[in-house]
Amino acid sequence: AAGVIQSPRHLIKEKRETATLKCYPIPRHDTVYWYQQGPGQDPQFLISFYEKMQSDKGSIPDRFSAQQFSDYHSELNMSSLELGDSALYFCASSQGGGGLLAEQYFGPGTRLTVT
Amino acid sequence: GQQLNQSPQSMFIQEGEDVSMNCTSSSIFNTWLWYKQDPGEGPVLLIALYKAGELTSNGRLTAQFGITRKDSFLNISASIPSDVGIYFCAGLIVKGGGGSNYKLTFGKGTLLTVNP
Numbered sequence: 620a621a622g623v624i625q626s627p628r629h630l631i632k633e634k635r636e637t638a639t640l641k642c643y644p645i646p647r648h649d650t651v652y653w654y655q656q657g658p659g660q661d662p663q664f665l666i667s668f669y670e671k672m673q674s675d676k677g678s679i680p681d682r683f684s685a686q687q688f689s690d691y692h693s694e695l696n697m698s699s700l701e702l703g704d705s706a707l708y709f710c711a712s713s714q715g716g717g718g719l720l721a722e723q724y725f726g727p728g729t730r731l732t733v734t
Numbered sequence: 735g736q737q738l739n740q741s742p743q744s745m746f747i748q749e750g751e752d753v754s755m756n757c758t759s760s761s762i763f764n765t766w767l768w769y770k771q772d773p774g775e776g777p778v779l780l781i782a783l784y785k786a787g788e789l790t791s792n793g794r795l796t797a798q799f800g801i802t803r804k805d806s807f808l809n810i811s812a813s814i815p816s817d818v819g820i821y822f823c824a825g826l827i828v829k830g831g832g833g834s835n836y837k838l839t840f841g842k843g844t845l846l847t848v849n850p
Contacts, residue, residue: 623776652837661822661840662777675837709776713836721765721784721826721836725776 621646623712623726631732632700640695640729644712650674651693652711652723653685662709668693669715700733707731737761740823740841747813748849755844756807757823765826766799766806767838770819777822781808813848820845 624643632638644651650669654662664677668687679685682700687693697704707730711723740757747753757766765784769777781792783799783806790797796809806825810817824838 650836654838661842662838664837664839667837677837707774711776721767722779722782723767723836723838724779725769727776728774730774 623710623724625708625710625726625729627729628727629730629732631734633734634700634702636700636733638697638700638731640697640708640710640731642693642695642710642712642726644691644693644710645714645724648712648714648724649691650713650715651687651691652713653679653693653695654709654711654725656707656709656728658706665695697731702733705731705733738823738825738839738841740844742844743842744845744847746847746849749813749815751813753810753813753817753846754807755821755823755846756805757825757841758805759825760804761825761827762803763825763827763839764803766797767824767826768795768797768806768808769822769824771822771843772819780821810846813846815848815850818846818848 626641652667653665656662665679667675671687682698685695707728709728711725713723738757738759767782768780771777781797786803788799794811820843822843823841
């Protein structure tokens with residue numbers, strides 16, 4: 620079965636640079652979530668989109684922005700990168716509406732290293 | 735915000751043993767999910783629970799949604815080496831206003847080590 624696709628899988632950036640992470644949800648999933656996971660930590664919710672509209676916002680820095688496009692893929696844009704932004708970034712998707720909407724399926728993640 | 739207390743933090747067991755882990759919260763959740771994560775990989779959904787008191791199995795895994803809606807447990811029977819990994823519970827509160835406002839709150843994880 621098709622899974623969530625994230626690209627790139629690894630990214631190395633320097634401080635103050637920008638980065639763009641991409642997420643392609645499971646086909647027919649209309650909701651995308653972004654999570655950040657630091658070393659030894661649990662995933663922390665950043666932001667979500669449902670039908671191309673922002674649906675919820677968590678602890679996302681103002682330096683980060685995201686959007687969901689007409690084909691439901693999503694991009695997380697990160698500017699003025701700081702050392703503390705080094706983490707695994709996960710995208711998850713789910714199908715809105717109906718009893719299965721709570722089941723979020725995670726992608727393999729993008730490991731961002733800021734030097 | 736909501737917090738989940740997951741225990742134990744880590745477990746070392748022998749192959750073939752059963753293991754149990756649980757999550758508790760001071761808040762009520764509508765849904766409990768259990769994930770397994772291997773190092774450097776994304777969490778993989780194991781079991782989803784939607785109703786208080788619900789008991790659900792997935793192979794050797796069994797999970798229950800507590801009656802109070804503030805807790806859940808996961809049991810793994812007859813553990814095998816590939817069960818090694820970090821297990822996360824995640825709770826979800828359905829927010830009003832329509833749309834899909836379903837952000838997950840995760841526990842801190844249980845690191846499971848299985849000795850062959």
